Amino acid sequence: MSLQFWKPGTIGPGSSLDRATETEENVIPSAPLVTNLSIDAARQRLPIFKHREKLLYCVEKHGVTIVVGQTGCGKTTQLPQYLYEAGWSTNGNLIVCTQPRRVAATSVAGRVSTEVGTILGDEVGYTIRFEDVSSKERTRILYMTDGMLFRETLVDPLLSRYSVIMIDEAHERSVYTDLMLGILKNSPFTFMPIVCNRIRRKRPSLRLIVSSATLDATSFLDYFTSGNAPDEATIVSLEGRMFPVQVAYLQEPVPDYVRKAAEVVWSIHLQNGSGDILVFMTGREEIDRCLEELSEMLPSLPRYAMRLRLLALHAGLSTNEQLAVFEPAERGSRKVIISTNIAEASVTIDGIKFVVDSGFVKIRTYNPTSSLSSLVTVPVSQASATQRAGRAGRTSSGICYRLYTESAFQTLPLTTPPEITRVDLTTPILQLKSLGIDDLMKFEWVTSPPAESVLRALEGLYAAGMIGEDGRLTVVGEKVAECPVDVNIARMLFMSKEYKCGEEILTIAAMTAVQDVFIIPEGAAGALAELERRKFTAEEGDHLTLLNAYNAFIRYGRSSSWCKSHALSFRAMSRAVSIRSQLKKYMQRFGLPLESCEGDAKRLRKCLVSGYWRNGARWVADGTYRSVRGNTTLYVHPHSVLFTRKPRSGWVVFHEMEETKKTQIRILTEIEPDWLLEYGHKYYDKRTGASVQ
DNA sequence: GAGCACTGC
Numbered sequence: 215m216s217l218q219f220w221k222p223g224t225i226g227p228g229s230s231l232d233r234a235t236e237t238e239e240n241v242i243p244s245a246p247l248v249t250n251l252s253i254d255a256a257r258q259r260l261p262i263f264k265h266r267e268k269l270l271y272c273v274e275k276h277g278v279t280i281v282v283g284q285t286g287c288g289k290t291t292q293l294p295q296y297l298y299e300a301g302w303s304t305n306g307n308l309i310v311c312t313q314p315r316r317v318a319a320t321s322v323a324g325r326v327s328t329e330v331g332t333i334l335g336d337e338v339g340y341t342i343r344f345e346d347v348s349s350k351e352r353t354r355i356l357y358m359t360d361g362m363l364f365r366e367t368l369v370d371p372l373l374s375r376y377s378v379i380m381i382d383e384a385h386e387r388s389v390y391t392d393l394m395l396g397i398l399k400n401s402p403f404t405f406m407p408i409v410c411n412r413i414r415r416k417r418p419s420l421r422l423i424v425s426s427a428t429l430d431a432t433s434f435l436d437y438f439t440s441g442n443a444p445d446e447a448t449i450v451s452l453e454g455r456m457f458p459v460q461v462a463y464l465q466e467p468v469p470d471y472v473r474k475a476a477e478v479v480w481s482i483h484l485q486n487g488s489g490d491i492l493v494f495m496t497g498r499e500e501i502d503r504c505l506e507e508l509s510e511m512l513p514s515l516p517r518y519a520m521r522l523r524l525l526a527l528h529a530g531l532s533t534n535e536q537l538a539v540f541e542p543a544e545r546g547s548r549k550v551i552i553s554t555n556i557a558e559a560s561v562t563i564d565g566i567k568f569v570v571d572s573g574f575v576k577i578r579t580y581n582p583t584s585s586l587s588s589l590v591t592v593p594v595s596q597a598s599a600t601q602r603a604g605r606a607g608r609t610s611s612g613i614c615y616r617l618y619t620e621s622a623f624q625t626l627p628l629t630t631p632p633e634i635t636r637v638d639l640t641t642p643i644l645q646l647k648s649l650g651i652d653d654l655m656k657f658e659w660v661t662s663p664p665a666e667s668v669l670r671a672l673e674g675l676y677a678a679g680m681i682g683e684d685g686r687l688t689v690v691g692e693k694v695a696e697c698p699v700d701v702n703i704a705r706m707l708f709m710s711k712e713y714k715c716g717e718e719i720l721t722i723a724a725m726t727a728v729q730d731v732f733i734i735p736e737g738a739a740g741a742l743a744e745l746e747r748r749k750f751t752a753e754e755g756d757h758l759t760l761l762n763a764y765n766a767f768i769r770y771g772r773s774s775s776w777c778k779s780h781a782l783s784f785r786a787m788s789r790a791v792s793i794r795s796q797l798k799k800y801m802q803r804f805g806l807p808l809e810s811c812e813g814d815a816k817r818l819r820k821c822l823v824s825g826y827w828r829n830g831a832r833w834v835a836d837g838t839y840r841s842v843r844g845n846t847t848l849y850v851h852p853h854s855v856l857f858t859r860k861p862r863s864g865w866v867v868f869h870e871m872e873e874t875k876k877t878q879i880r881i882l883t884e885i886e887p888d889w890l891l892e893y894g895h896k897y898y899d900k901r902t903g904a905s906v907q
Numbered sequence: 908g909a910g911c912a913c914t915g916c
Contacts (some may be wrong), residue, residue, distance in 0.1 A: 284914095314914065314915065316915080343916055361915040361916045362915085388915075389915080390914095409910095498912090529913065529914095554913080555912055577912065577913085578912070589911075641916090689910040699916085793916095796916090837908085849909090851909090852909045857908075858908075874910075
């Protein structure tokens with residue numbers, strides 16, 4: 215394979231590390247310091263233990279401490295321990311550290327409890343949805359998902375259990391991270407001493423640490439100090455322990471990065487010593503194509519070369535298939551993992567020495583005007599590209615090959631827009647209202663979502679009866695805010711009392727909340743799986759089909775082998791069981807009866823319409839649908855049981871709509887059109903005088 | 908007749 219694609223002076227496959235000019239000595243830039251920690255000290259790149267006293271001092275003195283720490287600097291594991299030793303968790307107080315992901319919260323808690331020398335769940339514990347491994351009396355350091363802490367604020371807005379709150383991985387800017395930071399600054403109940411002195415009287419001892427792996431951390435400081443109180447907060451930079459990763463760029467852009475990726479993998483393999491290869495693609499389709507290209511090359515592998523073990527990694531794989539990427543390659547062979555963005559932060563594989571970065575990623579976007587969510591392929595941000603490159607330097611020095619030019623890299627956005635700017639805000643805004651934040655126009659977001667999204671969410675909440683004309687929560691809205699489900703689904707749960715079908719609606723609510731219930735593989739196996747699925751098919755549509763599958767799963771003893779032989783995902787089904795039992799508790803608390811409709815599907819479908827009435831669609835002769843709102847053309851998702859069939863009444867409601875190549879609707883149920891009117895009139899007549907046609 | 912990036916409560 216020719217090396218001419220690689221810009222001279224950067225590193226091409228096969229060139230020696232010694233000869234190559236380094237474009238970036240270490241792809242993780244060292245952090246500039248805005249700190250009252252001595253800049254000289256930082257320049258000397260002191261190891262973390264020398265920061266320790268300064269760090270404790272900063273937390274002690276200031277309301278907000280921003281910590282910039284690279285991968286491996288120990289901020290997540292060490293910092294809470296320092297605070298613990300320094301006595302921040304006396305008098306029954308807790309030090310809480312939030313993580314965006316469940317696995318991170320559990321694994322870090324495990325590590326720290328070992329370091330402290332206690333059993334997990336004793337002094338060190340974790341709390342994630344469905345799992346609370348902590349002790350009310352004894353736990354002092356608690357790891358938690360940020361979503362879980364956010365939910366806790368709905369119950370205890372003062373967060374009175376905690377003396378220190380550390381929002382970790384803040385650079386990822388998950389919705390819940392942003393909401394947590396937002397309420398810490400804005401809520402009338404919370405305490406930011408800098409911003410809100412009246413609260414400082416309520417919680418004078420509470421401290422906040424925001425920790426981030428990237429430098430946009432300075433913006434967190436500005437956010438909390440409104441840009442004018444630098445002596446009230448600090449940024450501390452910690453040195454990471456990472457091996458250097460060198461970066462090579464293409465000299466010329468390529469039209470087909472999938473093919474190019476396969477070629478680069480091939481030349482790395484032939485010209486470099488041992489070390490596994492990780493390739494970033496955008497989705498399953500590209501992964502499969504790249505694997506195909508590589509397997510076609512395999513027969514031409516020279517006899518002297520190591521063997522190649524080709525692996526795919528994406529979220530759609532079963533647990534076992536995912537675990538395969540962690541198995542060390544056999545002697546004399548090299549692992550090549552072709553992955554989605556899952557390997558950028560969620561899944562960490564040791565032993566990777568080479569990263570091949572396509573430079574693209576699929577992200578969710580939301581168009582508030584059409585309330586359409588879509589999945590688009592976009593160029594990655596520089597921060598993402600840096601993170602991807604870093605995956606090559608976890609266990610030794612490595613090389614990252616970027617399948618784009620250096621000048622293209624310079625034009626990439628610095629960061630990915632925070633998730634809060636790209637999602638439907640209906641649920642977040644309902645929850646903020648529940649926290650007493652009524653005037654959303656005055657709410658100071660870390661990054662403001664589009665005003666249109668806020669308005670659309672308010673409109674939806676009003677239409678669903680969650681807020682009144684004054685914008686305040688209704689009695690139902692107050693309850694629904696506590697429920698961990700979508701507003702539509704919550705409405706159904708409440709209406710099930712009228713339709714006497716709580717038992718079934720509860721199951722449907724749980725099943726619609728999990729993804730990939732049916733496993734339909736490609737090709738011949740897929741056809742067999744389709745046949746299996748037909749055993750559960752209800753002619754009314756997907757909701758009742760999901761209900762049938764759930765009931766059968768319970769009837770046959772929740773067995774994983776049973777799932778396997780019926781094309782069902784055991785993981786998804788088990789999750790549905792957990793969600794159902796959680797939602798059941800909410801129903802009991804709200805006094806909603808768990809009656810069965812005793813096979814009366816009409817009652818059940820009417821209840822579905824009470825939640826989905828804004829998601830109506832009409833069948834047209836070409837097999838597509840037209841939405842009731844907006845009259846846009848909708849295509850049925852191929853996984854729907856109504857994909858091949860016209861609904862008898864010609865009308866359906868659907869669970870969600872999403873734009874991919876076309877606008878698709880997922881999880882459909884056949885209904886009578888006048889059921890839509892029953893709910894539609896209440897809304898349309900009052901607001902605009904228009905009606906549902 | 909055709910397809911789901913990744914989290915989280």
